[in-house]
Amino acid sequence: MGEQKGQLLTDLKYLFKGGVLIANALPVITGFWLAIAFTDYTLGESWGNFLLVLIGSTLVMAGALTLNNWYDVDIDRIMKRTQKRPTVxxxxxxxxxxxxxxxxxxxxIIFIFFVSIESAIYALxxxxxxxxxxTMWSKRRYTMNTIIGSISGAVTPLIGWAVVDDAWHMVPIVVALILFIFQMPHTYAIAIRKYDEYKAANVAMLPVxxxxxVTKWHTTFWIACLIPLPFLITELGMLFVVLSTIIHIGWLIxxxxxxxxxxxxxxxxxxxxxxxxYLTVMFLMMIVVTI
Incomplete structure (x- = not known):
């Protein structure tokens, strides 16, 4: 019985891509925290709603990742990095x-909808x-699949912010842009590391x-696009602007x-x-400088 439970937990970890879920939860938390810092709302009056949205957004992400596994089972059988998924x-x-x-x-989506319609729209x-x-349209056909996929990750801080207030504010928009742009060099690096697997599976990743x-030129371009963004959210303080600029220049080099x-x-x-x-440090730094 113990072995069966252990195997089930392992299967669920691969099905839900546990690391990806955690990585997506941090921007939701950060978006919420920044909204508290820049509005008149207090942590006490918003905490319960935030927990519901955090649970809801995690379920939506888990559902999307699960459907990705379901649809991609044919190429997951070919790629070594995905062969432990329970669908394979x-x-x-x-x-x-x-x-x-x-x-x-x-x-x-239902969890989020009952707290914030705006958050539910971003999640959807x-x-x-x-x-x-x-997953279903661009991944196998076009190299722009990375740009399209990055939109889904970029909405997460907007989901968190909208629990508290309207997310049409410079801070969450810039944070979403940072997250959107970050995913390009991050994904290109993965694509180079797993070049042979993507090529064998006939996935239209840029290096393949x-x-x-060309991939290195694209990588350099997107990282360069990150450099001006902290200067658009000086509300976070000059310490954040200086440190994030150093981090961006280091990545560019x-x-x-x-x-x-x-x-x-x-x-x-x-x-x-x-x-x-980069992702961990940047988002934790956004929280720390606003405490």
Missing amino acids: TGNMSLSSVLTIGIVLSIIG VGWVTYVIFY VRGYT LSIVGFFVKDNLKWANGMFKYSVY
Whole structure:
């Protein structure tokens, strides 16, 4: 019995992509916290609603990721990094996975809707973008799939902010832009690291279709686009602006170094690690400077 429970938990972790869920929860939390900091609302009067939206948004994300697994089972069988998913191992039937994805998505949207219609709209935009426009339409056909998929991640701070107030405010919009742009170099680094797998699965990732050099130019361009953004949210303080600018310039330098290296895999691994630390540090810093 214990082994069965352990296997079930393992299957759910791969089905819901546990790391991705955690990474998406942090911007929701950050968006909510910033809204508290920049409005007249207090943490006490908003905390209960926020918990409902955090649970709801996590369910929506889990539902979208589950439907991604259901739809992509054919290419997941080819790619080594996805072969432990229960849709590939056969530990869960495809019909069960489809049902789980739909049910989680609906319950999540309902949770959010009863707290904030605006948050529910952002969550729905993220779900539709990821499931329909990314997974089912663009992922296998166009290199712009990365840009399309990044929209779904970028709505998360808007979901959190809208629990408290209207998200048409410079701070959440810029935070969403940061998250949107971040995903391009982050995903390109993954695509280079897993080049052979994406090529075997015939997924239209930029390095596979256009090569490493073009991917490095795109990476450098998107990182450069991050540099001006902190100056649009000086409300967070000059310490945040200075530190985030240093972080962005460091990432840009690392990106430029990529044009002169021979070991593309080693460079991509470094870019990937930097991007993971970048996301964590940037969003935690936004919370800390507003405490």
